Amino acid sequence: MSIDPARLVATIEELQEVVRQQMEQIQQLQAQQAQTAEQTTRAFNKFGEQMATVQGVVTEVKDVAAEAQGAASKAQETAAGAQATAQHAQRTARESQKATANTQAALGGVQQAIASEGQARSTLERTLANEQAVIAQLQQAPVANRSSSSVRIKDLPEFSGNQDEDISQWLRMGRLMTEGRMASESDRTLKLPSEFASKLPV
Structure with missing residues (x-):
């Protein structure tokens, strides 16, 4: 099976672009996680303040608690998404390394083929020289x-x-x-x- 070095290089560049995009997504998810954590902290602080107020605002406190719970769930989902993205980035990096190794192997094969061609050319030149020497001997032979x-x-x-x-x-x-x-x-x-x-x- 022949390997096209140009195609392998293009594949590596595509994989590198995917890794870069995944890293950007990880950074965005981390920023969202930090923002969500800040929102959760503010929600709990507000919840504490409302618990210290008059019992007449219990309904509002329940609403704030529900908001805090939703924010916590969102934070957990964001963390899970970041972990999955990190795993995908690791797989992509391994595939990129494998493609690089294949490219190096293909280049080695090309170099070996060039060397074999040079040896074949040298053998052909020696054979031609021998044939020319035999012809010269025949032309000089007594008959x-x-x-x-x-x-x-x-x-x-x-x-x-x-x-x-x-x-x-x-x-x-x-x-x-x-x-x-x-x-x-x-x-x-x-x-x-x-x-x-x-x-x-x-």
């Missing part, structure tokens, strides 16, 4: 009976009728001759067609 299309070499394979294959066989035999691996005296004479004789070095 018997240069004035005719007859060549005497030992154990020469018969022609197959395929020009490319036959020429390849002759080039291989020529390389063996230049390496001194074939005797100069032959046990048979093979007449070459003119199209093959023209391919031999002269």
